[in-house]
Amino acid sequence: MQLPELIRDIGRRAREASRSLSTLTTETKNAILRAMADELLARESAILDANAADVTGASAHGLAPAALDRLRLTPERLRAIAAGVRHVAELPDPVNEVLAEWTRPNGIRISKVRKPIGVIGIIYESRPNVTSDAAVLCIKTGNAVILRGGSESLRSNLAIAEALQAGGARAGLPADAVQLIPVADREAVKLMARMDDCIDVLVPRGGKSLIEAVVSTARMPVIKHYDGVCHIYVDAAADLEMAARILVNAKCQRPGVCNSAECVLVHRDIAAAFFQTVAPQLEAHGVELRADEASFVQLSALDYRPLARATEEDYRTEYLALILSVRIVSGVAEAIDHIERHGSHHSDAIVTSDEGAAERFLNEVDSATVYWNASTRFTDGGEFGFGAEIGISTDKLHARGPMALPELTTYRYLIRGEGQIRE
């Protein structure tokens, strides 16, 4: 089959599968997930062999060591993947939840009920665990899924998808409910993105260029996970020890993730005192500071190293590394203005004991998560108590911030009458 026909065929099969999937009971879906977990473990050697072939191939193609590590599976990692599947089976099923219910004066009864979306396309890069993680969240919510992983992990992804299909089938999973695009051709992504009659939503999980490519082609909604250019604003009324603890946590605890801080804004009245408190801690973590003129002078006086002058571009950059932009501001208004102009509307925090300043910040910073006196690192499905996470949406529509099972559903209005007609 040619690629366009192959992708259309996969789309059609997924749409068909989604019809039976959407009517499965919670018990059946959970039994399917448990059977999938069993099969992943039963096929350990086949999955690890496929993965070893991927690692060898990727290594020969010069994949960077960090990416090779993300690609590599071990018996331990496979057990963790299977445990993740079992964990999703334990979570509450959002499907059929009644969101609202009312009766109109003419007697018709309206219920707004959560239902599966239909067919979800997941486009991702090198980590093979996404094959399983994403698929089981879709199945739990009654959606068919089309998976399109990175070419370097194709053998691993195929082995994992086959295990999920075989295990699931034993427990009643409809055929074609979980499908993986079996070819590495990048054209497949474009073909998926035009197929809005078969795919209801695309979720690209990966770098900005992948997301951009999907957004510029897609005809269906795309749930985007763009950059986190996150800020900590240290107000004049901040407890400086608390501010330092929050900043160091937000910058250093795991600098490579989207909810880590990339910029600190400091009120001019407490800047000198704050830098004295925090600079030794940041320096101990090896954080490079990129400072505006006013803070550069103060940090130079403290002999901070490494220290550079910030460019306008720095303030828009998600470093994902031990680098931090610094700027001194005149107050909460200027801090909000900076964040609105330079930030990415992901997660931003104010540290202050002034409730008025805090409430203004919470009200005016238009980010998915806005914090008062806490680290931005809490923007996470697990930390929110959601039990599972597909990702952290930077969109404003449908899903914003940490996305969990309810965000993989839509709703229908179900109306029950006794023959009412419209006059």
Place this chain on the structure above:
Amino acid sequence: MQLPELIRDIGRRAREASRSLSTLTTETKNAILRAMADELLARESAILDANAADVTGASAHGLAPAALDRLRLTPERLRAIAAGVRHVAELPDPVNEVLAEWTRPNGIRISKVRKPIGVIGIIYESRPNVTSDAAVLCIKTGNAVILRGGSESLRSNLAIAEALQAGGARAGLPADAVQLIPVADREAVKLMARMDDCIDVLVPRGGKSLIEAVVSTARMPVIKHYDGVCHIYVDAAADLEMAARILVNAKCQRPGVCNSAECVLVHRDIAAAFFQTVAPQLEAHGVELRADEASFVQLSALDYRPLARATEEDYRTEYLALILSVRIVSGVAEAIDHIERHGSHHSDAIVTSDEGAAERFLNEVDSATVYWNASTRFTDGGEFGFGAEIGISTDKLHARGPMALPELTTYRYLIRGEGQIRE
């Protein structure tokens, strides 16, 4: 200014305006709406003069009489527009509604709060009342709006937009909160659709080709209002008088709208009896029937006119006219299958006294609104009790079915702590 710069400038101004708009109190927003209504009435002669020029121009260009009628404003219609603005001022404000609130074991308090989306782009065709209707719903929900109406109504739209701006400004509306694209060039729509940094969502209101054009260019989410190919399934256990009443209402009460029925599916066991009941009523309304072979034979025997054989294409067609497709089916399973394959997932109904068949239909028909024993004509914001309606979304994400004020909002997570950091 060249068109691309003009559109970018409008986008930038809207983004800026959205910041102040999002913080307005409900009282200020309602005062703005009331001042807008006053100004629409105060400018009656200017608006009607502009409209008369549009009507003359459109008439000279050969616009069809029905479209000319939609374009035309009268003192009465303008009073209705102003009354609509006042009505929106009376509605509850969804902004700042707390959707959920909880405390995590580490003590951080999480609130999920409704907030304005930001900037909404509305692209519409000839009716000038949309300029006012859409703008006031956006302002009520704290969103800036960019309006792009049809070229034939440009003078009317400009006069209405100026009245809204002038009236609003007196009551505290930020500059550029309501902007109208002041040129007729169709390129403007494409430029808007690429500007995802300035416009958060596009809502095209118009025919399929307009929506298609927006969908294929847009980088931001588009809330689509596609066809309504709506079905009435008359089950074996239907009360045939009720079924006839519902079908005649759904087909004939207002055939030109998206929630009217386009196809009736009839259980074979009661087909003859049902046709005997309903045929005289449909014939009295002048409804043309397009029938499958089995129903064609029966309807011919009743000497039904006008009657034709249905093609496969008929079953996918939104007639928006007094034409109805007919098909005999073997039961609820075949009815559901037909609807899933041919329908547009808008509004579909079953008429039956068999609760099992009804619940199966409600559970398996994947449409925005699914009915048991009621007319599909109730799919409407007003009929649902929403007080206002932007349109009826055929999307599954963010907004499905009748869209009202809450669907013009997003949410933020606001987190309050006492210095918590992530371990």
